[in-house]
Amino acid sequence: MSSEIAVKALIFDVFGTLVDWRGSIAREARQALEPLGLTLDWPAFADAWRGEYQGAMEEVRSGRLPFSKLDRLHRRNLDIVLTRLGVDGQVDEAVRARLNLAWHRLDAWPDVEAGLQALRRHYLLAPCSNGNISLMVDLARRNGWHWDAILGAELARDYKPKPTVYLHACAALDLKREQVLMVAAHSSDLAAAAAAGLRTAHIARPDEAGTGLGESAPRVPVDLAVTDLRELASALSR
Amino acid sequence: MSSEIAVKALIFDVFGTLVDWRGSIAREARQALEPLGLTLDWPAFADAWRGEYQGAMEEVRSGRLPFSKLDRLHRRNLDIVLTRLGVDGQVDEAVRARLNLAWHRLDAWPDVEAGLQALRRHYLLAPCSNGNISLMVDLARRNGWHWDAILGAELARDYKPKPTVYLHACAALDLKREQVLMVAAHSSDLAAAAAAGLRTAHIARPDEAGTGLGESAPRVPVDLAVTDLRELASALSR
Numbered sequence: 001m002s003s004e005i006a007v008k009a010l011i012f013d014v015f016g017t018l019v020d021w022r023g024s025i026a027r028e029a030r031q032a033l034e035p036l037g038l039t040l041d042w043p044a045f046a047d048a049w050r051g052e053y054q055g056a057m058e059e060v061r062s063g064r065l066p067f068s069k070l071d072r073l074h075r076r077n078l079d080i081v082l083t084r085l086g087v088d089g090q091v092d093e094a095v096r097a098r099l100n101l102a103w104h105r106l107d108a109w110p111d112v113e114a115g116l117q118a119l120r121r122h123y124l125l126a127p128c129s130n131g132n133i134s135l136m137v138d139l140a141r142r143n144g145w146h147w148d149a150i151l152g153a154e155l156a157r158d159y160k161p162k163p164t165v166y167l168h169a170c171a172a173l174d175l176k177r178e179q180v181l182m183v184a185a186h187s188s189d190l191a192a193a194a195a196a197g198l199r200t201a202h203i204a205r206p207d208e209a210g211t212g213l214g215e216s217a218p219r220v221p222v223d224l225a226v227t228d229l230r231e232l233a234s235a236l237s238r
Numbered sequence: 239m240s241s242e243i244a245v246k247a248l249i250f251d252v253f254g255t256l257v258d259w260r261g262s263i264a265r266e267a268r269q270a271l272e273p274l275g276l277t278l279d280w281p282a283f284a285d286a287w288r289g290e291y292q293g294a295m296e297e298v299r300s301g302r303l304p305f306s307k308l309d310r311l312h313r314r315n316l317d318i319v320l321t322r323l324g325v326d327g328q329v330d331e332a333v334r335a336r337l338n339l340a341w342h343r344l345d346a347w348p349d350v351e352a353g354l355q356a357l358r359r360h361y362l363l364a365p366c367s368n369g370n371i372s373l374m375v376d377l378a379r380r381n382g383w384h385w386d387a388i389l390g391a392e393l394a395r396d397y398k399p400k401p402t403v404y405l406h407a408c409a410a411l412d413l414k415r416e417q418v419l420m421v422a423a424h425s426s427d428l429a430a431a432a433a434a435g436l437r438t439a440h441i442a443r444p445d446e447a448g449t450g451l452g453e454s455a456p457r458v459p460v461d462l463a464v465t466d467l468r469e470l471a472s473a474l475s476r
Contacts, residue, residue: 132412133410133411134412136387137362146384148375149374149385172372174370
Protein backbone atom coordinates (compact mmCIF):
# COMPACT_ATOMS: atom_id res chain seq x y z
CA MET A 1 0.00 0.00 0.00
CA SER A 2 1.06 3.56 -0.64
CA SER A 3 1.58 4.98 2.83
CA GLU A 4 4.28 4.29 5.40
CA ILE A 5 1.76 4.04 8.22
CA ALA A 6 1.16 0.43 9.17
CA VAL A 7 -2.35 -0.95 9.17
CA LYS A 8 -3.25 -2.49 12.55
CA ALA A 9 -6.89 -3.47 12.08
CA LEU A 10 -9.17 -4.64 9.29
CA ILE A 11 -12.87 -3.82 9.47
CA PHE A 12 -15.32 -5.55 7.18
CA ASP A 13 -18.51 -4.95 5.37
CA VAL A 14 -20.53 -8.16 5.80
CA PHE A 15 -23.61 -8.41 3.53
CA GLY A 16 -22.27 -9.29 0.10
CA THR A 17 -18.61 -9.00 1.10
CA LEU A 18 -18.47 -11.94 3.54
CA VAL A 19 -21.84 -13.63 3.08
CA ASP A 20 -24.05 -14.57 0.16
CA TRP A 21 -27.21 -12.78 1.25
CA ARG A 22 -29.05 -13.46 -2.01
CA GLY A 23 -28.68 -17.24 -2.10
CA SER A 24 -29.24 -17.56 1.64
CA ILE A 25 -32.34 -15.37 1.77
CA ALA A 26 -33.81 -17.14 -1.27
CA ARG A 27 -33.34 -20.48 0.54
CA GLU A 28 -34.77 -19.20 3.81
CA ALA A 29 -37.77 -17.55 2.15
CA ARG A 30 -38.57 -20.73 0.32
CA GLN A 31 -38.34 -22.79 3.51
CA ALA A 32 -40.64 -20.36 5.33
CA LEU A 33 -43.21 -19.61 2.64
CA GLU A 34 -43.49 -22.67 0.39
CA PRO A 35 -45.22 -24.71 3.14
CA LEU A 36 -47.94 -22.00 3.10
CA GLY A 37 -48.63 -22.80 -0.56
CA LEU A 38 -46.77 -19.80 -1.92
CA THR A 39 -44.73 -20.26 -5.08
CA LEU A 40 -42.56 -17.24 -5.74
CA ASP A 41 -39.35 -16.49 -7.63
CA TRP A 42 -37.18 -16.88 -4.51
CA PRO A 43 -34.06 -15.02 -5.69
CA ALA A 44 -36.34 -12.22 -6.86
CA PHE A 45 -37.94 -12.23 -3.41
CA ALA A 46 -34.46 -11.79 -1.90
CA ASP A 47 -33.75 -8.94 -4.31
CA ALA A 48 -37.05 -7.25 -3.46
CA TRP A 49 -36.38 -7.48 0.28
CA ARG A 50 -32.81 -6.21 -0.12
CA GLY A 51 -34.16 -3.53 -2.45
CA GLU A 52 -35.85 -1.78 0.48
CA TYR A 53 -32.59 -1.71 2.49
CA GLN A 54 -31.09 1.66 1.56
CA GLY A 55 -34.41 3.49 1.74
CA ALA A 56 -35.09 2.27 5.26
CA MET A 57 -31.63 3.24 6.48
CA GLU A 58 -31.96 6.64 4.81
CA GLU A 59 -34.88 7.35 7.15
CA VAL A 60 -32.42 6.97 10.04
CA ARG A 61 -29.46 8.71 8.39
CA SER A 62 -31.60 11.72 7.59
CA GLY A 63 -32.90 11.95 11.16
CA ARG A 64 -36.52 11.28 10.17
CA LEU A 65 -36.43 8.07 12.24
CA PRO A 66 -34.50 7.62 15.49
CA PHE A 67 -31.84 4.89 15.31
CA SER A 68 -33.42 1.46 14.93
CA LYS A 69 -31.52 -1.80 14.65
CA LEU A 70 -31.33 -3.36 11.23
CA ASP A 71 -33.49 -6.29 12.43
CA ARG A 72 -36.31 -3.82 12.90
CA LEU A 73 -35.76 -2.20 9.49
CA HIS A 74 -35.64 -5.65 7.89
CA ARG A 75 -39.01 -6.41 9.45
CA ARG A 76 -40.53 -3.20 8.14
CA ASN A 77 -39.14 -4.06 4.71
CA LEU A 78 -40.45 -7.63 4.85
CA ASP A 79 -43.95 -6.35 5.55
CA ILE A 80 -43.70 -3.94 2.62
CA VAL A 81 -42.60 -6.70 0.25
CA LEU A 82 -45.29 -9.16 1.36
CA THR A 83 -47.94 -6.49 0.86
CA ARG A 84 -46.60 -5.62 -2.57
CA LEU A 85 -46.68 -9.28 -3.59
CA GLY A 86 -50.32 -9.48 -2.52
CA VAL A 87 -49.69 -12.28 0.02
CA ASP A 88 -50.10 -10.20 3.15
CA GLY A 89 -53.04 -12.24 4.47
CA GLN A 90 -51.29 -15.57 4.02
CA VAL A 91 -48.25 -14.95 6.23
CA ASP A 92 -48.90 -14.71 9.96
CA GLU A 93 -46.88 -13.01 12.67
CA ALA A 94 -44.96 -16.11 13.76
CA VAL A 95 -43.79 -16.87 10.22
CA ARG A 96 -42.77 -13.25 9.67
CA ALA A 97 -40.83 -13.12 12.94
CA ARG A 98 -38.92 -16.27 12.09
CA LEU A 99 -38.32 -15.33 8.46
CA ASN A 100 -37.02 -11.93 9.54
CA LEU A 101 -34.18 -13.67 11.36
CA ALA A 102 -33.12 -15.26 8.06
CA TRP A 103 -30.51 -12.48 7.98
CA HIS A 104 -28.92 -14.15 11.04
CA ARG A 105 -28.57 -17.39 9.06
CA LEU A 106 -26.62 -16.28 6.01
CA ASP A 107 -23.81 -18.45 4.63
CA ALA A 108 -20.32 -17.16 4.03
CA TRP A 109 -18.56 -17.18 0.67
CA PRO A 110 -16.17 -20.16 0.52
CA ASP A 111 -12.95 -18.16 1.03
CA VAL A 112 -14.02 -16.29 4.16
CA GLU A 113 -13.36 -18.65 7.06
CA ALA A 114 -9.78 -19.47 6.01
CA GLY A 115 -9.15 -15.89 4.91
CA LEU A 116 -10.16 -14.43 8.26
CA GLN A 117 -8.09 -17.03 10.11
CA ALA A 118 -4.99 -16.03 8.14
CA LEU A 119 -5.63 -12.31 8.57
CA ARG A 120 -6.20 -12.69 12.31
CA ARG A 121 -2.57 -13.71 12.82
CA HIS A 122 -1.42 -10.18 11.99
CA TYR A 123 -4.39 -7.86 12.43
CA LEU A 124 -7.28 -7.02 14.70
CA LEU A 125 -10.50 -7.95 12.90
CA ALA A 126 -14.01 -6.60 13.35
CA PRO A 127 -17.13 -6.26 11.26
CA CYS A 128 -18.15 -2.69 10.45
CA SER A 129 -21.57 -3.56 9.13
CA ASN A 130 -24.98 -1.98 9.17
CA GLY A 131 -26.21 -5.23 10.76
CA ASN A 132 -26.90 -5.17 14.48
CA ILE A 133 -24.71 -6.82 17.11
CA SER A 134 -26.88 -9.93 17.63
CA LEU A 135 -26.99 -10.48 13.86
CA MET A 136 -23.19 -10.27 13.66
CA VAL A 137 -22.86 -12.64 16.63
CA ASP A 138 -25.11 -15.21 14.97
CA LEU A 139 -23.31 -14.99 11.61
CA ALA A 140 -19.95 -15.45 13.34
CA ARG A 141 -21.15 -18.51 15.23
CA ARG A 142 -22.71 -20.03 12.12
CA ASN A 143 -19.68 -19.47 9.91
CA GLY A 144 -16.82 -20.04 12.37
CA TRP A 145 -15.41 -16.52 12.53
CA HIS A 146 -13.42 -15.08 15.43
CA TRP A 147 -13.88 -11.32 15.67
CA ASP A 148 -11.97 -9.16 18.14
CA ALA A 149 -15.02 -6.94 18.59
CA ILE A 150 -18.32 -6.19 16.88
CA LEU A 151 -18.22 -2.65 15.54
CA GLY A 152 -20.54 -0.88 13.10
CA ALA A 153 -23.97 0.72 13.06
CA GLU A 154 -25.25 -0.30 16.49
CA LEU A 155 -22.16 1.11 18.21
CA ALA A 156 -22.33 4.36 16.24
CA ARG A 157 -26.15 4.49 16.34
CA ASP A 158 -26.21 5.52 12.68
CA TYR A 159 -25.76 3.82 9.32
CA LYS A 160 -22.97 3.63 6.74
CA PRO A 161 -21.96 5.36 4.58
CA LYS A 162 -22.14 8.18 7.16
CA PRO A 163 -18.60 8.91 8.36
CA THR A 164 -19.51 8.53 12.03
CA VAL A 165 -19.79 4.75 11.61
CA TYR A 166 -16.22 4.36 10.33
CA LEU A 167 -14.88 6.88 12.85
CA HIS A 168 -16.59 5.14 15.77
CA ALA A 169 -14.89 1.91 14.71
CA CYS A 170 -11.43 3.53 14.65
CA ALA A 171 -12.05 5.25 18.00
CA ALA A 172 -13.22 2.02 19.64
CA LEU A 173 -9.92 0.40 18.66
CA ASP A 174 -7.89 3.50 19.66
CA LEU A 175 -6.41 3.62 16.19
CA LYS A 176 -5.75 6.44 13.80
CA ARG A 177 -7.92 6.31 10.70
CA GLU A 178 -4.96 5.50 8.47
CA GLN A 179 -4.20 2.44 10.64
CA VAL A 180 -7.57 0.90 9.78
CA LEU A 181 -8.34 -0.86 6.50
CA MET A 182 -11.99 -1.03 5.44
CA VAL A 183 -12.70 -4.17 3.41
CA ALA A 184 -15.80 -4.27 1.20
CA ALA A 185 -17.20 -5.48 -2.11
CA HIS A 186 -18.98 -2.16 -2.69
CA SER A 187 -17.35 0.94 -4.09
CA SER A 188 -19.80 3.25 -2.32
CA ASP A 189 -18.75 1.87 1.07
CA LEU A 190 -15.07 2.21 0.23
CA ALA A 191 -15.44 5.72 -1.15
CA ALA A 192 -17.06 6.80 2.11
CA ALA A 193 -14.41 5.06 4.23
CA ALA A 194 -11.62 6.68 2.20
CA ALA A 195 -13.26 10.09 2.52
CA ALA A 196 -13.29 9.53 6.30
CA GLY A 197 -9.53 8.88 6.19
CA LEU A 198 -9.38 5.08 6.31
CA ARG A 199 -7.42 2.76 4.03
CA THR A 200 -9.51 0.63 1.68
CA ALA A 201 -9.50 -2.83 0.09
CA HIS A 202 -11.98 -4.04 -2.53
CA ILE A 203 -13.07 -7.68 -2.71
CA ALA A 204 -14.55 -8.85 -6.02
CA ARG A 205 -17.98 -10.44 -5.60
CA PRO A 206 -19.15 -10.42 -9.21
CA ASP A 207 -22.21 -12.58 -8.55
CA GLU A 208 -23.38 -10.98 -5.30
CA ALA A 209 -26.69 -9.72 -6.62
CA GLY A 210 -27.14 -12.40 -9.30
CA THR A 211 -24.76 -13.65 -11.96
CA GLY A 212 -22.59 -10.77 -13.09
CA LEU A 213 -24.58 -8.26 -11.03
CA GLY A 214 -21.96 -7.62 -8.36
CA GLU A 215 -18.76 -5.60 -8.57
CA SER A 216 -15.88 -7.49 -10.19
CA ALA A 217 -13.58 -4.49 -9.70
CA PRO A 218 -13.67 -1.23 -7.76
CA ARG A 219 -15.20 1.83 -9.38
CA VAL A 220 -13.29 4.21 -7.11
CA PRO A 221 -9.62 4.51 -6.12
CA VAL A 222 -8.66 1.99 -3.42
CA ASP A 223 -5.44 0.92 -1.72
CA LEU A 224 -5.88 -2.74 -2.70
CA ALA A 225 -8.18 -4.71 -5.00
CA VAL A 226 -8.28 -8.50 -4.70
CA THR A 227 -10.52 -11.38 -5.70
CA ASP A 228 -11.13 -12.81 -2.22
CA LEU A 229 -9.97 -12.86 1.39
CA ARG A 230 -7.24 -15.43 0.81
CA GLU A 231 -5.69 -13.14 -1.77
CA LEU A 232 -6.08 -10.24 0.67
CA ALA A 233 -4.18 -12.19 3.32
CA SER A 234 -1.41 -12.95 0.84
CA ALA A 235 -1.22 -9.35 -0.37
CA LEU A 236 -0.97 -8.02 3.19
CA SER A 237 1.70 -10.49 4.25
CA ARG A 238 4.10 -9.41 1.52
CA MET B 239 -30.90 -22.37 39.00
CA SER B 240 -34.31 -21.49 40.30
CA SER B 241 -36.19 -20.38 37.21
CA GLU B 242 -37.45 -22.35 34.23
CA ILE B 243 -36.20 -19.77 31.76
CA ALA B 244 -33.03 -20.96 30.07
CA VAL B 245 -29.92 -18.83 30.18
CA LYS B 246 -28.57 -18.13 26.68
CA ALA B 247 -25.65 -15.80 27.36
CA LEU B 248 -23.08 -15.18 30.06
CA ILE B 249 -21.68 -11.68 30.52
CA PHE B 250 -18.60 -11.11 32.63
CA ASP B 251 -17.06 -8.61 34.92
CA VAL B 252 -13.36 -8.57 34.01
CA PHE B 253 -11.14 -6.70 36.52
CA GLY B 254 -10.76 -9.05 39.47
CA THR B 255 -13.19 -11.65 38.11
CA LEU B 256 -11.16 -12.77 35.07
CA VAL B 257 -7.83 -11.01 35.54
CA ASP B 258 -5.47 -10.37 38.42
CA TRP B 259 -5.28 -6.60 38.15
CA ARG B 260 -3.29 -6.19 41.37
CA GLY B 261 -0.40 -8.52 40.57
CA SER B 262 -0.27 -7.37 36.94
CA ILE B 263 -0.32 -3.65 37.70
CA ALA B 264 2.33 -4.08 40.41
CA ARG B 265 4.57 -5.83 37.86
CA GLU B 266 3.94 -3.22 35.16
CA ALA B 267 4.47 -0.29 37.51
CA ARG B 268 7.75 -1.74 38.67
CA GLN B 269 8.90 -2.30 35.07
CA ALA B 270 8.00 1.29 34.16
CA LEU B 271 9.19 3.18 37.24
CA GLU B 272 12.10 1.25 38.76
CA PRO B 273 14.42 2.21 35.85
CA LEU B 274 13.75 5.85 36.85
CA GLY B 275 15.24 5.15 40.28
CA LEU B 276 11.90 4.92 42.05
CA THR B 277 11.49 2.28 44.73
CA LEU B 278 7.88 1.97 45.80
CA ASP B 279 5.69 -0.68 47.39
CA TRP B 280 4.41 -1.93 44.02
CA PRO B 281 1.26 -3.76 45.20
CA ALA B 282 0.40 -0.68 47.26
CA PHE B 283 0.89 1.41 44.11
CA ALA B 284 -1.60 -0.86 42.32
CA ASP B 285 -4.04 -0.47 45.21
CA ALA B 286 -3.67 3.31 45.19
CA TRP B 287 -4.31 3.50 41.42
CA ARG B 288 -7.30 1.17 41.67
CA GLY B 289 -8.47 3.15 44.71
CA GLU B 290 -9.28 6.12 42.47
CA TYR B 291 -11.43 3.96 40.15
CA GLN B 292 -14.90 4.30 41.63
CA GLY B 293 -14.55 8.03 42.29
CA ALA B 294 -13.59 8.74 38.69
CA MET B 295 -16.49 6.71 37.32
CA GLU B 296 -18.87 8.40 39.73
CA GLU B 297 -18.11 11.69 37.98
CA VAL B 298 -19.53 10.15 34.81
CA ARG B 299 -22.40 8.27 36.45
CA SER B 300 -23.56 11.43 38.16
CA GLY B 301 -23.46 13.42 34.93
CA ARG B 302 -20.74 15.81 36.17
CA LEU B 303 -18.44 14.52 33.41
CA PRO B 304 -19.55 13.44 29.93
CA PHE B 305 -18.80 9.79 29.18
CA SER B 306 -15.06 9.16 28.96
CA LYS B 307 -13.43 5.81 28.27
CA LEU B 308 -11.84 4.05 31.18
CA ASP B 309 -8.38 4.53 29.62
CA ARG B 310 -8.88 8.25 30.09
CA LEU B 311 -10.09 7.89 33.67
CA HIS B 312 -7.14 5.59 34.41
CA ARG B 313 -4.79 8.30 33.15
CA ARG B 314 -6.42 10.95 35.34
CA ASN B 315 -6.07 8.56 38.28
CA LEU B 316 -2.43 7.77 37.50
CA ASP B 317 -1.58 11.47 37.53
CA ILE B 318 -3.35 11.87 40.89
CA VAL B 319 -1.42 8.96 42.41
CA LEU B 320 1.98 10.10 41.11
CA THR B 321 1.37 13.58 42.52
CA ARG B 322 0.30 12.16 45.87
CA LEU B 323 3.46 10.04 46.02
CA GLY B 324 5.55 13.15 45.40
CA VAL B 325 7.16 11.75 42.24
CA ASP B 326 5.33 13.91 39.73
CA GLY B 327 8.50 15.52 38.36
CA GLN B 328 10.30 12.22 37.83
CA VAL B 329 7.78 10.59 35.45
CA ASP B 330 7.51 12.10 31.99
CA GLU B 331 4.64 11.96 29.49
CA ALA B 332 5.95 8.99 27.49
CA VAL B 333 6.36 6.83 30.61
CA ARG B 334 2.88 7.79 31.84
CA ALA B 335 1.27 7.02 28.47
CA ARG B 336 2.89 3.59 28.34
CA LEU B 337 2.22 2.78 32.00
CA ASN B 338 -1.42 3.78 31.56
CA LEU B 339 -1.84 0.95 29.06
CA ALA B 340 -0.73 -1.53 31.75
CA TRP B 341 -4.47 -2.19 32.15
CA HIS B 342 -4.39 -3.68 28.61
CA ARG B 343 -1.68 -6.14 29.75
CA LEU B 344 -3.34 -7.84 32.71
CA ASP B 345 -2.97 -11.58 33.19
CA ALA B 346 -5.94 -13.91 33.63
CA TRP B 347 -6.49 -16.12 36.66
CA PRO B 348 -5.39 -19.69 35.82
CA ASP B 349 -8.90 -21.15 35.41
CA VAL B 350 -10.19 -18.56 32.95
CA GLU B 351 -8.99 -19.69 29.51
CA ALA B 352 -10.22 -23.28 29.90
CA GLY B 353 -13.37 -22.16 31.70
CA LEU B 354 -14.40 -19.79 28.92
CA GLN B 355 -13.67 -22.45 26.30
CA ALA B 356 -15.99 -24.89 28.04
CA LEU B 357 -18.73 -22.30 28.57
CA ARG B 358 -18.55 -21.18 24.93
CA ARG B 359 -19.82 -24.56 23.77
CA HIS B 360 -23.25 -23.82 25.24
CA TYR B 361 -23.54 -20.07 25.71
CA LEU B 362 -22.85 -16.76 24.06
CA LEU B 363 -20.06 -15.03 25.98
CA ALA B 364 -19.24 -11.34 26.29
CA PRO B 365 -17.50 -9.07 28.76
CA CYS B 366 -19.74 -6.54 30.48
CA SER B 367 -16.94 -4.51 31.98
CA ASN B 368 -16.30 -0.87 32.71
CA GLY B 369 -13.17 -1.22 30.60
CA ASN B 370 -13.27 0.22 27.09
CA ILE B 371 -13.49 -1.83 23.90
CA SER B 372 -9.78 -1.61 22.97
CA LEU B 373 -8.82 -2.66 26.48
CA MET B 374 -11.11 -5.70 26.26
CA VAL B 375 -9.72 -6.55 22.82
CA ASP B 376 -6.15 -6.46 24.10
CA LEU B 377 -6.93 -8.58 27.18
CA ALA B 378 -8.67 -11.16 25.00
CA ARG B 379 -5.72 -11.38 22.61
CA ARG B 380 -3.22 -11.61 25.47
CA ASN B 381 -5.11 -14.31 27.34
CA GLY B 382 -6.56 -16.38 24.49
CA TRP B 383 -10.24 -15.64 24.95
CA HIS B 384 -12.91 -15.83 22.25
CA TRP B 385 -15.75 -13.41 22.94
CA ASP B 386 -18.89 -13.27 20.83
CA ALA B 387 -19.04 -9.49 21.28
CA ILE B 388 -17.57 -6.79 23.50
CA LEU B 389 -20.37 -5.31 25.58
CA GLY B 390 -20.21 -3.04 28.64
CA ALA B 391 -19.57 0.61 29.45
CA GLU B 392 -18.43 1.92 26.06
CA LEU B 393 -21.53 0.52 24.34
CA ALA B 394 -23.85 1.93 27.02
CA ARG B 395 -21.81 5.14 27.42
CA ASP B 396 -22.18 4.90 31.19
CA TYR B 397 -20.64 2.87 34.00
CA LYS B 398 -21.74 -0.10 36.09
CA PRO B 399 -23.45 -0.50 38.45
CA LYS B 400 -25.97 1.73 36.64
CA PRO B 401 -28.72 -0.50 35.21
CA THR B 402 -28.33 0.88 31.68
CA VAL B 403 -25.04 -1.00 31.25
CA TYR B 404 -26.59 -4.41 31.98
CA LEU B 405 -29.69 -3.58 29.95
CA HIS B 406 -27.67 -2.45 26.92
CA ALA B 407 -25.85 -5.80 27.03
CA CYS B 408 -29.13 -7.77 27.02
CA ALA B 409 -30.59 -5.59 24.27
CA ALA B 410 -27.49 -5.97 22.08
CA LEU B 411 -27.91 -9.75 22.25
CA ASP B 412 -31.71 -9.54 21.74
CA LEU B 413 -32.21 -11.48 24.95
CA LYS B 414 -34.60 -11.08 27.82
CA ARG B 415 -32.89 -10.07 31.05
CA GLU B 416 -33.63 -13.44 32.64
CA GLN B 417 -31.83 -15.18 29.75
CA VAL B 418 -28.56 -13.44 30.67
CA LEU B 419 -26.28 -14.49 33.52
CA MET B 420 -23.96 -11.85 34.95
CA VAL B 421 -20.75 -13.40 36.28
CA ALA B 422 -18.66 -11.43 38.77
CA ALA B 423 -16.48 -11.67 41.86
CA HIS B 424 -18.10 -8.59 43.39
CA SER B 425 -21.39 -8.60 45.26
CA SER B 426 -22.11 -4.97 44.38
CA ASP B 427 -21.98 -5.77 40.66
CA LEU B 428 -24.24 -8.81 41.10
CA ALA B 429 -26.73 -6.95 43.27
CA ALA B 430 -27.09 -4.31 40.57
CA ALA B 431 -27.43 -6.92 37.81
CA ALA B 432 -30.08 -8.81 39.79
CA ALA B 433 -31.98 -5.58 40.45
CA ALA B 434 -31.96 -4.99 36.69
CA GLY B 435 -33.54 -8.44 36.18
CA LEU B 436 -30.52 -10.54 35.18
CA ARG B 437 -29.46 -13.90 36.62
CA THR B 438 -26.25 -13.86 38.65
CA ALA B 439 -23.24 -16.06 39.39
CA HIS B 440 -20.53 -15.28 41.94
CA ILE B 441 -16.92 -16.36 41.42
CA ALA B 442 -14.73 -16.52 44.53
CA ARG B 443 -11.55 -14.46 44.17
CA PRO B 444 -10.47 -14.34 47.81
CA ASP B 445 -7.06 -12.82 47.05
CA GLU B 446 -8.10 -10.28 44.43
CA ALA B 447 -7.11 -7.20 46.41
CA GLY B 448 -4.33 -8.87 48.42
CA THR B 449 -4.32 -12.09 50.42
CA GLY B 450 -7.77 -12.60 51.90
CA LEU B 451 -8.94 -9.17 50.74
CA GLY B 452 -11.26 -10.37 47.98
CA GLU B 453 -14.70 -11.95 48.25
CA SER B 454 -14.58 -15.67 49.01
CA ALA B 455 -18.38 -15.85 48.97
CA PRO B 456 -21.25 -13.61 47.84
CA ARG B 457 -22.68 -11.11 50.32
CA VAL B 458 -25.98 -10.89 48.43
CA PRO B 459 -28.43 -13.51 47.09
CA VAL B 460 -27.22 -14.99 43.77
CA ASP B 461 -28.37 -17.81 41.50
CA LEU B 462 -25.02 -19.60 41.64
CA ALA B 463 -21.84 -19.30 43.72
CA VAL B 464 -18.72 -21.15 42.56
CA THR B 465 -14.97 -21.09 43.15
CA ASP B 466 -13.88 -20.55 39.55
CA LEU B 467 -14.94 -20.69 35.89
CA ARG B 468 -14.33 -24.41 35.53
CA GLU B 469 -16.75 -25.05 38.35
CA LEU B 470 -19.19 -22.65 36.73
CA ALA B 471 -19.00 -24.62 33.47
CA SER B 472 -19.65 -27.87 35.38
CA ALA B 473 -22.54 -26.37 37.34
CA LEU B 474 -24.21 -25.06 34.18
CA SER B 475 -23.82 -28.33 32.25
CA ARG B 476 -25.74 -30.33 34.85
